[in-house]
Structures are given as structure tokens and as C-alpha cells.
Amino acid sequence: MDRQLIALLQTNARQSTMTLAKRLRLARSTVHDRLMRLEREGVIRGYSVDLAQDPFDEYTQAIALVSVAQRQQRQIIDRLGFLPEVKICSTISGDSDLFLLIETPRLEDLDAVIEEIVRLPGVERCRSSVVLAQKLWRLTPLGGALHRL
Structure with a gap:
């Protein structure tokens, strides 16, 4: 279940806990608890933005x-x-x-x-x-x- 949760976050890290719960067919509180544990254990170190154009192209x-x-x-x-x-x-x-x-x-x-x-x-x-x-x-x-x- 953690792998599926991480895969969903990798496609869109801005998804709400409720959206993730619906896709995983879990309770929202369960998804929230899993996210907190993954963050606490260092599996998830942060969330990022996927840019269409790299702002460092000119660097x-x-x-x-x-x-x-x-x-x-x-x-x-x-x-x-x-x-x-x-x-x-x-x-x-x-x-x-x-x-x-x-x-x-x-x-x-x-x-x-x-x-x-x-x-x-x-x-x-x-x-x-x-x-x-x-x-x-x-x-x-x-x-x-x-x-x-």
C-alpha cells in the first residue's frame, strides 16, 4: 500500500489526502497516518514541483x-x-x-x-x-x- 501511495504522490504531490484515499480505497485517516509515518521515517523527505521549463536553462x-x-x-x-x-x-x-x-x-x-x-x-x-x-x-x-x- 505504501508503494501505491508513493506512486500516486510521484505523479502529483499536490493531491489531497481525500483524493489519495479514494484512489487507494482506504479511509482518509489511514492515508494521513501512512503519510505521517513515511515522512517521520524519512522515506518521504519532501514534496516538489515539476516544472514545464527549467528556470536554470540559462545558467x-x-x-x-x-x-x-x-x-x-x-x-x-x-x-x-x-x-x-x-x-x-x-x-x-x-x-x-x-x-x-x-x-x-x-x-x-x-x-x-x-x-x-x-x-x-x-x-x-x-x-x-x-x-x-x-x-x-x-x-x-x-x-x-x-x-x-
């Missing part, structure tokens, strides 16, 4: 590969968390330590953000590439910053 995006000094990774990640332009920060294996997706309104802003990252204590190297076009996207938003690459 500049870049991928940055960052190498950091040993034992400085945690401090650098904490500082990156204060940069709203950094949409994704993942630790990776290989020559670099961090993968960043950076998004800014203009190319000049992107340059400023990368300069700010390079100046963080412990950052040894930052290689960046500007995203020219999105050709394939198979991920779905999981709750927050991830909206497109």
Missing part, C-alpha cells in the same frame, strides 16, 4: 575536479557547503579527490567561484570544464539541489 554549469591536501578534505567540504553555486560535491577515486558541479548565472560568476575554490586552504589543484550542452539525463531529483546536469 552556466561547470564540472570541477579538485585535489586536496591529505587530511584537509573534511574542512574543504565544509567550506564548499557555504558556496550556494556548488550544487554537487562528491568524493571520488583517482587523481582528484572531489567532483563538483558548479552552477552560476553567468560565465564571469563561474570564474569567480572557481577562483574562490582555488584559494581555499588545502586545495592543491582544481581542473574545471564548462558544460556545453546536456545530451542525456536519467537521474531524478532526490530532494534538493540536484535538478539537472
